[in-house]
Amino acid sequence: MKTLQKRFNTAALLCLMLFVSAAANAASKFDGSSNLICAAFDITACVDGVTCAKGQARTFDIPEFLTVDFKKKSIHADYDGDKTADSPFKNFQSTDSQLIMQGVENDHGWTMAISKKTGRMSVSSVGEEVSFTMFGACKAL
Amino acid sequence: MLNIKLNLKNMMLVAVGVTTFSVTVPALADGAGAFLGGIAVAKIGHSVRESNEAQQRQAAAAEQQAYYAQQQAQASQTQPQTAEQQIAQLDKLAAGGYISPEEYRSRKQAILDNM
Numbered sequence: 001m002k003t004l005q006k007r008f009n010t011a012a013l014l015c016l017m018l019f020v021s022a023a024a025n026a027a028s029k030f031d032g033s034s035n036l037i038c039a040a041f042d043i044t045a046c047v048d049g050v051t052c053a054k055g056q057a058r059t060f061d062i063p064e065f066l067t068v069d070f071k072k073k074s075i076h077a078d079y080d081g082d083k084t085a086d087s088p089f090k091n092f093q094s095t096d097s098q099l100i101m102q103g104v105e106n107d108h109g110w111t112m113a114i115s116k117k118t119g120r121m122s123v124s125s126v127g128e129e130v131s132f133t134m135f136g137a138c139k140a141l
Numbered sequence: 142m143l144n145i146k147l148n149l150k151n152m153m154l155v156a157v158g159v160t161t162f163s164v165t166v167p168a169l170a171d172g173a174g175a176f177l178g179g180i181a182v183a184k185i186g187h188s189v190r191e192s193n194e195a196q197q198r199q200a201a202a203a204e205q206q207a208y209y210a211q212q213q214a215q216a217s218q219t220q221p222q223t224a225e226q227q228i229a230q231l232d233k234l235a236a237g238g239y240i241s242p243e244e245y246r247s248r249k250q251a252i253l254d255n256m
Binding site for chain 1: 179
């Protein structure tokens with residue numbers, strides 16, 4: 001009887017450890033420890049002196065998926081079949097609720113914010129002529 | 142010695158050429174390698190401009206179509222009456238007693254003569 005009790009306790013302890021481990025993994029999905037794959041949903045873009053337009057990634061012929069590599073500190077996208085593009089970020093901050101990455105390329109400043117709780121993504125890129133915002137969602141790789 | 146001088150001169154010319162070329166290459170050209178401040182900006186900018194131009198073309202075409210429709214409507218309104226219509230109108234005037242039988246006959250003859 002004591003052996004049975006002991007086995008039961010061991011199994012219960014293992015289950016608890018697995019649960020805690022899974023919970024920890026789930027909580028740490030959007031904390032910058034795992035790379036992310038993000039899908040772009042809605043984009044609103046404005047061109048100075050022309051107009052503003054709203055659509056999806058395919059409306060603007062830009063990649064629908066992008067990956068965030070926290071080790072390389074870079075956002076990566078594949079496009080037009082065999083081409084690749086990267087946006088390295090020099091600034092990375094983890095606030096209470098958001099992961100925030102910022103970079104500068106070709107005289108454009110961009111910011112990406114990812115909710116630590118939901119993985120929802122917001123991106124803005126501003127420059128002299130073209131500025132856009134992009135909303136989407138991310139998942140841990 | 143002369144060869145070395147010439148080679149140095151050629152190398153300098155190549156260096157100047159490369160520098161000039163790299164300056165004139167557009168910063169946002171496709172394949173620049175940058176994403177959020179590179180190809181995304183270039184493609185989005187191109188798409189918005191193209192879409193705006195298409196909308197403007199559509200608006201211009203619709204405006205032109207409306208203009209032609211208006212012109213056609215005006216033309217149909219100002220089109221001269223046929224002889225048959227003129228005689229019918231004359232008949233109404235005579236029936237109403239607005240013109241005398243002599244006037245009716247002379248006007249009708251004039252219409253028939255113009256045919």
